[in-house]
Amino acid sequence: MTSISFNSTAASALSLLTGSNKALQESQDRISSGLRVNQAADNAAYWSIATSMRADNLSLSSAEDATGLAAAVTDTAALGMEQATSIVSDIQSKLILAKAVGGDKTAINSEIDVLKDQLKTVAKSASFNGQNWLNLDKGQSPQVESMVASVSKSSEGQLSVNVIDFDTAGSTLVSAENADDGMLTRSYSGTTATGSAYEYYLLDPGATTPTSASAKPISLSASTTNDDIDGMIAATNAMMSSLTDAGAQIGATASRISQNTEFLADLQDVTAKGVGRLVDSNMEEEATRLSAAKVQQQLQTQMLNIANSGTRSSLSLFM
Structure with missing residues (x-):
């Protein structure tokens, strides 16, 4: 006998249809989002791990952006240092030329003055986002610049920022505060191969604290002797050595920053893959x-x- 108050067959079919509709909706949600764990209710453990790893990845991304800024600063300083080294080398070549028989020292000095102006321009222009490692204005002193290298998390979950330090005392070319802080504004002294004492500086920025009062500028005139020129050449040679060392320091710092930037990018990719293995849909x-x-x-x-x-x-x- 068929009951008209309750249709068990229809109720069973309706229950199955409801289950199919739910499964269909879940599949559609997973395909549209690309995730099989989209909320804590789907899998609390996987959702918790994935959420934490995504936060870590966001920190890594911020660190990568910060290293990008640091790389721009170091690249700018490296370019400026390279250009300054080339110009000082040109000045040294002009001084050697001035020793030639019949050399026009006054004309050569005019060329040296132009190169000096270029050096000042290079030092002031080597700035990125307000950071200049080559030039110090009045009231400024060399300092240690800390740049973001990476971020790490301890086993207790504490996040720490790792930095790379660079002391601009090793890269300053011109200092308008203390002339001795700048490689191009401090004086270089010694004795030439012929036994003549010398003490010369290249640029005079009108520093608050000038260089040694006994030091003379590297400058030529018709009355400049060969012994004087030898002293200037020796001073520029010592200057070149300082510039080369500074360029090497900046280059090493730039290399470290570049390696960290690549590592952070790779680490983000690995972390994203790890999250994907936990929560991504097949x-x-x-x-x-x-x-x-x-x-x-x-x-x-x-x-x-x-x-x-x-x-x-x-x-x-x-x-």
């Missing part, structure tokens, strides 16, 4: 499940329609 599997869920939905909809049609046939007997 799109091929989800596509298969979606197709299966659609077929089940269609079949169960037909079953429900058949069950309901049976009930309607029974009801028609009482009408």
Whole structure:
């Protein structure tokens, strides 16, 4: 006998259809988001780990941006130092030329003055985002610049920022505060191969604290002797040595920053892959499940329609 108060077949078909609709919705959500763990309810453990790793990746991304700024500063300083070294080398060549028989020292000095102006321009222009490692204005002194290198997290979850330090005392070319702080403004003294004492400086920035009062500028005139020129050449040679060392220090710092930047980028990729293994959907599997869920939905909809049609046939007997 068929009960008209409750259709068990239709109820069973409806229950199956509800389950298929839910499975279909879950597959659609996973395909649209690309995630099989989209919220804590999906898998609390995986969701917690993935959320923490995403936060770490965000910190790594910020550190990478910071190293990019640091790289720009060091690259600017390296370029300025390279240019300054080349110009001082040219000045040294002019001084050697001045020793030639019949050399026009006054004309050569005019060329040296032009090169000095170029050096001042290079020192002032080697600035990025307000950071200048080559030039110090009045009131400024060399200092240690700390640049972000990476970030790390301890086992207790404490985040720390690792830095690379660079002391601009080793890269300052011109100092308008204390002339002795600048490689081009301090004086260089010694004795030439012929036994003549010398003490010379290249640039005079009008520093608050000038260089040694006994020092003379590297400058030529018709009355400049060969012994004087030898002293100037010796001074520029010592200057070149300082510039070369400074360029090497800046280059080493730039290399460290570049390596850290590459490492941070690789670390972000590895972290993202780790998160993906935990929470990303397998799109091929989800596509298969979606197709299966659609077929089940269609079949169960037909079953429900058949069950309901049976009930309607029974009801028609009482009408």
